[in-house]
Amino acid sequence: MADLHTVNKSPFEKNSLETAIRYSMAGSSILLLEDGVYGATKGTAMEGMVKDAMGDKKVYALRSDLMARAIKEDRVIDGVEIVDYAGFVDLVEANDKVQAWL
Amino acid sequence: MKLAVQVNEGPYQHQASDSAYHFTKAALEKGHEVFRVFFYHDGVLNGTRLTTPPQDDRNIVNRWVELAEKYDLDLVLCVAAAQRRGLVDEGEAQRNGKDATNIAPKFRISGLGQLIEAAIQSDRLVVFGD
């Protein structure tokens, strides 16, 4: 059993990413979109938390939202997979359900 | 895969309806079925045909309408949320004595049961909001 968790808040604004990480099971996937993609950037105070999460969860970030926010691929934390909307759809299909941490 | 999509925010104020649109479009283009897009909370504001964005910006309402025309999408505005926010179709105008309607084509107003039904009938519910 695996779920897709979507996070659309900057981790500097709200605790949604932290909560999603803490309350998701090992093997879950976390997709960062909208302002959530700020959580995918290197060198931030949140990087350690995201890297720890990647120990037993997979983290994804939505390409168009990274691009709009001037986050180049080399600024994205290693191991975070960048997906487009088609990839988002595939993640929804590959998981049992989707939980939005609004 | 059969999908239900829920949109909780109005257009322009929040990116949620953009994300929901792009997701829905991508799912349809991949051949998935979208059982229903249900608009709740301020999301019902996606369904007013009176929206007039500047020429150089996207028209979020028309985008939904065009997608619905192409794929025969079921776009449903929650009636309780719509009444609070002044979204009116012919039936609502008659029932509540309003002098105008503003619902965009391809949208319809119906009850929350449509959301529950969509969640039951679909393989996945995907929620976009604030």
Place this chain on the structure above:
Amino acid sequence: MSDVKKFMYLNRRAPYGTIYAWESLEVILIGAAFDQEVSLMCMDDGVYQLVKGSDTSQSDMKNFMPTYRTLGDYGVRHMYVDKASLEARGLTQDDLIEVAWEDFETEEEVDNIVEIVDADQVAKLMAESEVVFS
């Protein structure tokens, strides 16, 4: 797949400041007609939705808090509260409303379905749900 799904309504917002809590409650009330297996999860500021003693007499807002007490009659079987969220806000179970539940067919009764659960239980309960409404 059976027609009965495990629904979880996830509440992470405080009442009154925004309409989310009230309109989310409306979903639960309407959803009752569909006879699904329903639970509520309150975490983060969502725990404030279950705090008793709300008085809206001077704010001119609809006081919807009493409605939570009736959720047992609307098919909600469990109302979970995240322990960490509750403690972080200086609250205990004594601050929360009690909600009774009764199965009219089997006459099974539960005095209070408001239950405090720890992080591991929250994660497990969410994972076991088939649909999460947020």
